[in-house]
Amino acid sequence: MRTETTTATAPAATPGPGGARRRGPATAVLIAEIRLFLREPGSLFWVFVFPSLLLVILGFVPAFRETRDDLGGRRVIDLYVPISILLAMITAGIQAMPPVLTAYRERGILRRIVEITPFGAASQALEQAASGSWPGWIHLGTVALWTVATGVAASRMFRWQ
Structure with a gap:
């Protein structure tokens, strides 16, 4: 006597047309904004390269690499890391936001956000x-x-x- 067992398997999740997964609207907006930001070489330099380069240059100063007791055992260069991050954030806001807001206003997105x-x-x-x-x-x-x-x-x- 032979018994057969069958197992029900869920159908495999198939990707959408073209083999790509569907993304949510927030992901699509994020990807579009990243692409638009990457088109601006000046913003890329001032947001990513300049603060990093500033830290490297300040790291070459011998006095900045020595630990100091009045700084709680830290080095001076350690204090410049948050300053460099803040510089990058401020630069991103000053250079990248005006073109984005202008484009939003032209396309009517800003009006919908303001509502x-x-x-x-x-x-x-x-x-x-x-x-x-x-x-x-x-x-x-x-x-x-x-x-x-x-x-x-x-x-x-x-x-x-």
């Missing part, structure tokens, strides 16, 4: 009220939600006595 912020929702509600119509519920809800969220955050962060 979900408290300022955008409040300005829309005031604009509709000034024109004589009742403000939209979505704008009033957004303002109310932000009011509650900031009120709760303030009551937890700041203690009034």
Whole structure:
């Protein structure tokens, strides 16, 4: 007597067309923004190369490589690492953000982003009220939600006595 056993296997996950996996919208936006940033050689230099080069140059100074007791046993060059990271972040903000925000404004993305912020929702509600119509519920809800969220955050962060 022969018994047969069958096992049910789940179908293998097949990639989408062209063999590529589907990405979420946030991943697609991140990849697009990275590609746009990589097209700017000046920003790449000032954000990545310059702070690293600055650390290398300062590392060649002999006095910066010696440990000092007044710095808690650290070297002076160790103190320049967070400064270099901050320099890169500030440079990225100054050089990379204006073109990105300009492109967002031209494509209408900035307007959609502003609508979900408290300022955008409040300005829309005031604009509709000034024109004589009742403000939209979505704008009033957004303002109310932000009011509650900031009120709760303030009551937890700041203690009034």
